[in-house]
Amino acid sequence: MENYTMEGRTYRYYGEEAPLYPFGYGLSYTTFHYRDLVLSPPVLPICANLSVSVVLKNTGLWDSEEVVQLYLRWEQSSVPVPRWQLVAFRRVAVLAGQEAKLSFQVLAEQRAVWVQDWRLEPGTFTLFAGGQQPGQKTRVPSEVLSAQFSVTGMARPLRGC
Secondary structure (H helix, E strand, O other): OOOOOOOOOOHHHOOOOOOOOOOOOOOOOOOEEEEEEEEEOOEEEOOOOEEEEEEEEEOOOOOEEEEEEEEEEEOOOOOOOOOOEEEEEEEEEEOOOOEEEEEEEEOHHHHOEEOOOEEEOOEEEEEEEEOOOOOOOOOOOOOEEEEEEEEEOOOEEHHHO
């Protein structure tokens, strides 16, 4: 096999057409509210990891679980990349009326792109956090927060970090 491109082969690369059942699709017996998405540091060196925190509140009447999902989008890349990529997720049980503060790490290797080898590139990235994919249309409302961060330094092979 010589053509390793995923364009047209997986929903992450299908133009604007949404998949019928995207990752995280489902219904809930309650509602959730996301707030306080914090990325630290907002500007990081090329080989550094990103710390992420977000607060999730169960605003409904029932105790329930939510699958919190983090997606990464490259704002500019030297090669074709997915519209967004799942970089972390966690199922969290939250009692009705209660909230939970969640922490995640987005590793440098999760920002790597394939250019004859895994490579880290500087630039601007957007991180999404919520109960569904960015832009997903569902019958049950679910929020997706977003925040940008920047990576500085020279492009380098991932194994050089």
